[in-house]
Amino acid sequence: MHLEGIPQLFDVVVYGATSAAVSAAIQSARLGRSVALVSPDEHIGGIQVEGLGATDIDNQAEVFNSPTVGGLALEFHRRISKYYGRVEHLDRCVKEGIKDADVWRFESRVAEQVIKTWLSEFPQIMIIKGPLDVNKPVIRDDSRLSAIRLNDGTIVAGQTFVEASYEGDLLAAAGITTTHGREARSRYGESLAGVRDKTTYTQLDVPVDPYVVPGDESSGLIYGISPEPYGRAGDGDKHLAAFSYRLPVTDRKENQLPIYKPAGYDPAHYELHRRYVKAGGKLYTPRKRLPGDKTDLIGSEAPLATDLLGMNDGWATGSREERHGILDETALFTKGLLYFFANDESLPVKFRDEWSRFGYCLDEFPDNNHFPRMLYIRDARRMVSDYVITEHTASLDNGEEPVDDPVAIAYWPTDTHCVRRILRDGQVHNEGFIFKDGHRWRPFGIAYRALVPRLSEADNIISATCPSSSHVGYGKQTLPDGRAVRLEHQFHAIGQACAFACDIALRASIPLQQVPYSQLRERMLQHGMVLDVSKVAGPNFAEPRL
Numbered sequence: 008m009h010l011e012g013i014p015q016l017f018d019v020v021v022y023g024a025t026s027a028a029v030s031a032a033i034q035s036a037r038l039g040r041s042v043a044l045v046s047p048d049e050h051i052g053g054i055q056v057e058g059l060g061a062t063d064i065d066n067q068a069e070v071f072n073s074p075t076v077g078g079l080a081l082e083f084h085r086r087i088s089k090y091y092g093r094v095e096h097l098d099r100c101v102k103e104g105i106k107d108a109d110v111w112r113f114e115s116r117v118a119e120q121v122i123k124t125w126l127s128e129f130p131q132i133m134i135i136k137g138p139l140d141v142n143k144p145v146i147r148d149d150s151r152l153s154a155i156r157l158n159d160g161t162i163v164a165g166q167t168f169v170e171a172s173y174e175g176d177l178l179a180a181a182g183i184t185t186t187h188g189r190e191a192r193s194r195y196g197e198s199l200a201g202v203r204d205k206t207t208y209t210q211l212d213v214p215v216d217p218y219v220v221p222g223d224e225s226s227g228l229i230y231g232i233s234p235e236p237y238g239r240a241g242d243g244d245k246h247l248a249a250f251s252y253r254l255p256v257t258d259r260k261e262n263q264l265p266i267y268k269p270a271g272y273d274p275a276h277y278e279l280h281r282r283y284v285k286a287g288g289k290l291y292t293p294r295k296r297l298p299g300d301k302t303d304l305i306g307s308e309a310p311l312a313t314d315l316l317g318m319n320d321g322w323a324t325g326s327r328e329e330r331h332g333i334l335d336e337t338a339l340f341t342k343g344l345l346y347f348f349a350n351d352e353s354l355p356v357k358f359r360d361e362w363s364r365f366g367y368c369l370d371e372f373p374d375n376n377h378f379p380r381m382l383y384i385r386d387a388r389r390m391v392s393d394y395v396i397t398e399h400t401a402s403l404d405n406g407e408e409p410v411d412d413p414v415a416i417a418y419w420p421t422d423t424h425c426v427r428r429i430l431r432d433g434q435v436h437n438e439g440f441i442f443k444d445g446h447r448w449r450p451f452g453i454a455y456r457a458l459v460p461r462l463s464e465a466d467n468i469i470s471a472t473c474p475s476s477s478h479v480g481y482g483k484q485t486l487p488d489g490r491a492v493r494l495e496h497q498f499h500a501i502g503q504a505c506a507f508a509c510d511i512a513l514r515a516s517i518p519l520q521q522v523p524y525s526q527l528r529e530r531m532l533q534h535g536m537v538l539d540v541s542k543v544a545g546p547n548f549a550e551p552r553l
Contacts, residue, residue, distance in 0.1 A: 016164045017043040017133070018205025019509050022155065023171030025053035026495045027471035029077040031169045032508035034128035034534075040513070043157065043163050044126070047138040047172065050380060051126070055495055056119035056237040057381045058253030058371075060297045061305070063419060063494050064111040064465035069546040072418035075450070078536040080499035086121045087113045089449055091298060112297050115255065115379075116371050135163060138327055141279035144180035151467050152181050158327075167509040167519065168468040170411030171502060173386030175325060175473035183460045183468065187476045189426070189439075194243035197398035199441050199479045206239035208440040209425065211310045213286040215279065215435045231275045233317050233429045237438070242502040246426035247323060248439070249314040251306025252341050252379045256293055256365040259300045262530050263366035264377050266349045269342040274351070276343060279352040279435065280311050290348065292361045301368060306383065307424055310437060313341055315382075316428040323387040337382060385424060392475035400480060412524045413538045414531065417501035423478065430472040441479070452540050453497070455527065458505065459520045466518030469509065471502040504531060 018040035021031045023049060032044040032176035050056055065073045076084065081101070088110065090093040097110050126132055137157035139145075146154040154164035155177065169175045179186050190198040220226035228234055238244070253468070257263055284290060293302045306314040315337050321329055348354065349362040367377040374380070399407045401417070426439035457474040458517045474481075507530040531538060 016083050017041045019167050020165030021169040021171050024048040024051045025139045025171050025214050027498035028171035030499040030502035031506045032132050034503045036131050038510045042132045047136045052122045054383050056115050058379045060301050060303050062111045064406050065106045066108040075416040075418050075537050076496050078534050080496040102434045121245040169505045170470040171472050173384035183464050184391040186391050187388050187547045188245035189243050191243035195397040195477050197479045202238045203439050206438050206440050208442045209307050209310050213288045215282045217435050228429050229278045233278050237431050247320050248424040249316045250319040250382040251313045253303045253383050255301045255303050255368050255371050257301045258364045262369045265366045266345045268346045271339050275346040293365050390470050390473050390475045392460050396457050396476035396480035398479045401448050401451050403449040409452040410452045412455040414455050414504035415453045416540050418450040450540050450543050462520045469505045469519050471505045518531040
């Protein structure tokens with residue numbers, strides 16, 4: 008199809024700013040392909056450059072998942088370790104099978120500089136910044152995607168396309184079947200699906216009066232509690248796992264912007280926290296775990312932490328303006344929460360003093376007053392294809408047979424964050440968290456089939472970040488904390504696999520769905536990727552669970 012005014016037809020167009028986008032672009036360039044890396048965001052690198060530095064590698068007692076890190080994911084960490092002068096120790100850990108979570112950790116500013124330098128090594132990667140056009144985001148030619156159109160009118164034409172955003176925006180724009188939210192338990196026969204009958208992890212452990220006027224139901228609920236009915240256990244809905252900011256804070260005074268009272272601060276937004284403490288509940292304090300005496304606040308360290316229950320439900324399918332509104336609202340709440348922790352007189356003096364020791368890092372996010380520019384997007388759209396990753400894919404007991412087309416190994420416990428804070432039997436209840444929960448899980452291969460849409464929908468697009476999976480399956484295999492595929496090193500691996508697949512499809516002039524797995528596997532193994540799940544030791548359930 009001839010497109011007027013198009014100066015260049017790229018071999019590979021990668022859409023997204025994630026770690027998967029970085030690896031897909033770099034590997035494609037190394038294969039000699041012309042690449043357009045189209046980033047809807049100003050900063051490229053995803054959550055790795057937005058606060059996540061305490062990676063989920065070897066950081067659980069029963070988990071030793073660093074042996075699954077290979078290919079470009081390992082190269083990324085070697086480049087990080089070179090900056091910190093610890094590359095020899097990293098190499099020793101990899102070679103000798105030493106478990107050391109600290110060697111995989113880093114500061115966001117370092118990750119961003121590493122990624123910038125890495126991308127700059129490849130002149131054949133053209134970086135184009137801008138989101139998809141709202142009205143006509145794609146140009147199609149029958150079963151093929153021909154080009155994408157950005158909001159400034161720029162048209163980027165390609166022969167193959169890689170979806171590498173957290174949200175699946177390109178998939179949706181291209182007409183690929185996607186879903187979001189929680190499937191019902193009956194949809195795929197998943198015991199963990201839908202509304203949770205029992206949520207134990209990060210659950211409020213003391214009774215808290217939920218009404219504005221204590222004891223008066225007619226006065227309404229205090230801020231942060233949803234009025235919706237609890238629902239029936241196992242039913243599906245469109246709620247998303249709670250997002251949060253992976254916020255680095257430090258107690259180094261020379262590198263510290265003190266926690267401040269944000270404009271628009273409303274003390275009523277933290278009434279639930281006051282009542283929880285008064286009733287005997289325990290809040291949490293920062294734990295340093297990153298270089299530079301920093302921590303990144305995870306979001307789920309306590310029943311009332313920085314996870315934003317119910318505040319992000321509109322993100323998955325929201326417009327750019329709606330997402331900016333969510334960012335503004337959640338940033339204000341999070342900054343206000345830190346100010347509340349450090350200053351509110353209803354809290355114990357010792358607790359306030361501990362939070363007051365910390366502040367925002369002066370060497371992080373200088374263009375946003377040292378606060379992350381993006382949330383940790385744990386849950387958005389997921390593709391629905393002919394093959395779907397579900398709870399059964401990762402179950403040790405009565406699970407599916409291992410897949411015969413793995414592109415990476417997902418190795419992480421069942422992990423999806425709470426979705427709602429509601430009333431149950433008159434008590435405040437955090438609903439939806441799944442973390443281990445007695446489920447005997449296993450590492451598993453992420454199937455190539457889960458990365459490609461149905462052939463009838465498009466034959467030249469592949470997804471690195473929104474694979475075909477259920478909510479529980481995504482939480483088992485994903486990066487996005489409802490994640491094992493959604494672990495960032497897994498995104499690096501899947502992005503790299505997508506690059507190989509695009510190259511094979513282009514060479515043979517075949518649909519991505521018809522890429523011979525034998526050829527793909529050979530390429531991946533040649534580049535040090537880890538594919539054989541049988542050679543990876545599973546979780547040690549005898550270890551105490553953290």
